[in-house]
Amino acid sequence: DGGITQSPKYLFRKEGQNVTLSCEQNLNHDAMYWYRQDPGQGLRLIYYSQIVNDFQKGDIAEGYSVSREKKESFPLTVTSAQKNPTAFYLCASSVMTSGYTDTQYFGPGTRLTVL
Amino acid sequence: AQKVTQAQTEISVVEKEDVTLDCVYETRDTTYYLFWYKQPPSGELVFLIRRNSFDEQNEISGRYSWNFQKSTSSFNFTITASQVVDSAVYFCALRDGAGGTSYGKLTFGQGTILTVHP
Numbered sequence: 655d656g657g658i659t660q661s662p663k664y665l666f667r668k669e670g671q672n673v674t675l676s677c678e679q680n681l682n683h684d685a686m687y688w689y690r691q692d693p694g695q696g697l698r699l700i701y702y703s704q705i706v707n708d709f710q711k712g713d714i715a716e717g718y719s720v721s722r723e724k725k726e727s728f729p730l731t732v733t734s735a736q737k738n739p740t741a742f743y744l745c746a747s748s749v750m751t752s753g754y755t756d757t758q759y760f761g762p763g764t765r766l767t768v769l
Numbered sequence: 770a771q772k773v774t775q776a777q778t779e780i781s782v783v784e785k786e787d788v789t790l791d792c793v794y795e796t797r798d799t800t801y802y803l804f805w806y807k808q809p810p811s812g813e814l815v816f817l818i819r820r821n822s823f824d825e826q827n828e829i830s831g832r833y834s835w836n837f838q839k840s841t842s843s844f845n846f847t848i849t850a851s852q853v854v855d856s857a858v859y860f861c862a863l864r865d866g867a868g869g870t871s872y873g874k875l876t877f878g879q880g881t882i883l884t885v886h887p
Binding site: 694695696697699742744746757758759760761762763765 | 773778804806811812813814815816819860874875877878879880
């Protein structure tokens with residue numbers, strides 16, 4: 655089955671630690687995205703990538719880093735510089751059509767809690 | 770700047786009632802796309818519909834229907850004969866088109882929490 659997988663589902667982090675969230679897709683989509691969702695709020699874009707080895711900052715990139723070494727994978731690292739990392743993180747992907755991104759499809763999410 | 774407003778933070782209905790979720794958007798683009806997503810308690814966002822700015826036809830899919838009105842910048846979502854399984858958070862989103870950033874940023878509303886009681 656084609657889809658987007660995220661792991662782990664739940665992640666606990668101590669203050670001062672870096673953690674990496676995994677996102678994999680087998681939809682052959684070109685573009686991938688990371689969003690953050692806080693309780694009662696909409697989604698905010700952290701980073702996005704349209705092609706391998708290239709990515710761009712979104713609205714709230716500070717304290718996060720990404721890599722895109724393979725088309726299928728777009729891991730997100732939450733660094734110790736992120737002041738309030740407790741949130742629900744969603745990964746998405748989409749095809750590129752005529753240079754523009756098409757409908758975004760989402761993974762099941764990772765809930766990160768800082769202890 | 771793009772903006773999406775979902776004025777209803779929470780809606781509570783009894784099963785079999787019809788319910789309409791409102792979405793109002795702002796954009797300077799002439800070409801744009803509107804979306805609705807459903808987020809059940811499991812957390813994953815499920816894509817429901819995409820509508821482009823040139824197509825104002827209403828759409829019906831089973832118990833779901835969407836009313837797009839450019840004149841009022843609204844893209845409302847109606848669930849007919851609601852069921853308990855419809856309980857979720859529903860997000861409206863706007864993506865810019867040719868006039869915006871090349872990748873097409875998706876701007877989300879705050880979401881509407883729908884609770885359907887048996």
